[in-house]
Amino acid sequence: MSAIHELQPNALWQHFSxxxxxxxPSFHEEQIREHLIGFAQEHNLEWQSDAAGNVIIRKKATxxxxxxxxxxxxxxxxxxxxxxxxTVHDFPTDPIKAYIDGDWVTxxxxxxxxxxxxxxxxxxxxxxxxxxxxxxxxxxxxxTEETGMIGAQGLQQGVLTGKILLNxxxxxxxxxxxxxxxxxxxxxxxxxxxxxxQEGLTCKTLAIAGLKGGHSGCDIHLxxxxxxxxxxxxxxxxxxxxxxxxxxxxxxxxxxIPREASAVIAIPESSLETCExxxxxxxxxxxxxxxxxxxxxxLTLSEAAPAAELMSLQDQNRWxxxxxxxPNGAQRMSDAIAGVxxxxxxxxxxxxxxxxIKAHILPRSLVGSCNDALSDAVAGLFRMLGAEVxxxxxxxxxxxxxxxxxxxxxxxxxxxxxxQEPGVQVVHAGLECGLLxxxxxxxxxxxxxxxxxxxxxxxxxxxxKSVARFWDLLVATLKAVPEA
Numbered sequence: 254m255s256a257i258h259e260l261q262p263n264a265l266w267q268h269f270s271x272x273x274x275x276x277x278p279s280f281h282e283e284q285i286r287e288h289l290i291g292f293a294q295e296h297n298l299e300w301q302s303d304a305a306g307n308v309i310i311r312k313k314a315t316x317x318x319x320x321x322x323x324x325x326x327x328x329x330x331x332x333x334x335x336x337x338x339x340t341v342h343d344f345p346t347d348p349i350k351a352y353i354d355g356d357w358v359t360x361x362x363x364x365x366x367x368x369x370x371x372x373x374x375x376x377x378x379x380x381x382x383x384x385x386x387x388x389x390x391x392x393x394x395x396x397t398e399e400t401g402m403i404g405a406q407g408l409q410q411g412v413l414t415g416k417i418l419l420n421x422x423x424x425x426x427x428x429x430x431x432x433x434x435x436x437x438x439x440x441x442x443x444x445x446x447x448x449x450x451q452e453g454l455t456c457k458t459l460a461i462a463g464l465k466g467g468h469s470g471c472d473i474h475l476x477x478x479x480x481x482x483x484x485x486x487x488x489x490x491x492x493x494x495x496x497x498x499x500x501x502x503x504x505x506x507x508x509x510i511p512r513e514a515s516a517v518i519a520i521p522e523s524s525l526e527t528c529e530x531x532x533x534x535x536x537x538x539x540x541x542x543x544x545x546x547x548x549x550x551x552l553t554l555s556e557a558a559p560a561a562e563l564m565s566l567q568d569q570n571r572w573x574x575x576x577x578x579x580p581n582g583a584q585r586m587s588d589a590i591a592g593v594x595x596x597x598x599x600x601x602x603x604x605x606x607x608x609x610i611k612a613h614i615l616p617r618s619l620v621g622s623c624n625d626a627l628s629d630a631v632a633g634l635f636r637m638l639g640a641e642v643x644x645x646x647x648x649x650x651x652x653x654x655x656x657x658x659x660x661x662x663x664x665x666x667x668x669x670x671x672x673q674e675p676g677v678q679v680v681h682a683g684l685e686c687g688l689l690x691x692x693x694x695x696x697x698x699x700x701x702x703x704x705x706x707x708x709x710x711x712x713x714x715x716x717x718k719s720v721a722r723f724w725d726l727l728v729a730t731l732k733a734v735p736e737a
Contacts, residue, residue, distance in 0.1 A: 305407025306396030321388025323415030328372030329398030372421030401646030432653035443640035466512035470682030499560035
């Protein structure tokens with residue numbers, strides 16, 4: 254097995270290997286920010302860091318290219334921290350253990366961070382290169398994209414002078430992206446009354462695991478199971494047998510499809526055998542329903558320590574019904590763009606413990622009014638329970654421009670490199686292009702990247718050959734940028 258830093262293009266992979274060694278989950282980007290600033294100082298490049306935590310590095314045009322339009326190379330510094338339950342890893346302190354697996358690079362039991370580490374690495378390779386042809390380049394490394402696009406939200410107008418934005422944060426080589434969905438984060442905060450655990454009840458842990466999870470935008474159309482929704486579905490079936498909830502936890506991020514969820518429940522001893530039969534039946538049903546997309550799904554009942562208190566029966570019935578009724582997954586396909594999800598929702602996090610209920614939900618849509626309507630519907634559902642509903646980190650979609658000059662240039666460049674036309678797509682995931690374009694409406698924008706599979710999950714991997722093609726396209730595009 255060869256080392257990652259020996260792969261080609263060598264400069265890009267060396268930078269990516271270094272990025273893997275630097276912890277950089279969302280909200281813990283201090284070390285990667287210092288790395289970028291140190292890189293700029295080492296290469297005598299102009300740099301600045303703003304109040305939002307963004308880093309901007311500037312490189313002058315190569316000789317003979319001074320009259321070309323300025324290009325902004327843009328990616329984000331943070332990565333999604335997801336790991337398997339049996340993996341010991343502390344994202345704020347531990348490096349990512351990346352390795353080569355056939356045609357792919359992946360990580361040991363955690364997210365890889367190719368989203369958006371490959372984009373950062375490619376940008377650093379451009380900034381360090383002595384043999385490329387390009388006009389003026391500004392590299393924009395944004396902060397905390399994965400949890401609210403905080404850096405893009407805080408970027409000030411007038412800081413950047415380039416006219417063409419190349420966003421390096423999509424995940425299908427051979428596709429050029431010219432639009433994306435907008436979204437809104439919804440936080441639900443509720444409370445419930447508790448009751449003492451009565452005699453005749455035995456505590457167990459009911460858990461769903463083995464799901465694939467994934468990106469709540471890019472993967473939402475794949476029909477994968479949402480561990481929270483599936484667990485609550487089973488709990489609803491068990492309520493008729495007098496089963497009570499002591500606590501529940503599922504998911505970890507609003508923008509990641511939940512892979513695992515578990516609840517500590519109290520089962521009447523007289524109903525234990527019946528409940529075990531119901532759980533077996535539910536397991537068979539879920540396995541049959543999701544056999545193709547979730548072949549490793551497990552539903553298990555195991556021993557648990559005695560619980561101190563239970564959710565009151567009235568509150569349990571209300572909240573189980575509400576979570577069961579909460580929309581989830583793809584809601585509508587686009588009429589304008591075949592095969593693309595228009596509107597979706599991901600119930601990403603749910604915790605029930607010590608009288609408090611918290612949920613994190615992320616609706617997305619290519620149509621702003623549809624996103625608003627779905628958000629309001631979800632808010633109304635939980636407000637009927639008396640919960641607090643907080644909207645935050647809203648970001649606009651990116652409206653496609655079929656007449657984009659950089660799109661025409663890149664289509665031609667791609668055809669010259671590979672003898673075929675690239676695809677032109679709109680992605681259901683949120684890209685920073687929508688926010689950035691609202692601050693710099695004069696920018697001509699496009700997004701592209703290598704082939705990354707299962708981002709936002711421990712199965713994340715990036716295709717090695719696609720990285721080389723992505724790099725060649727980036728280099729050729731910079732050379733082909735028109736005059737200002």
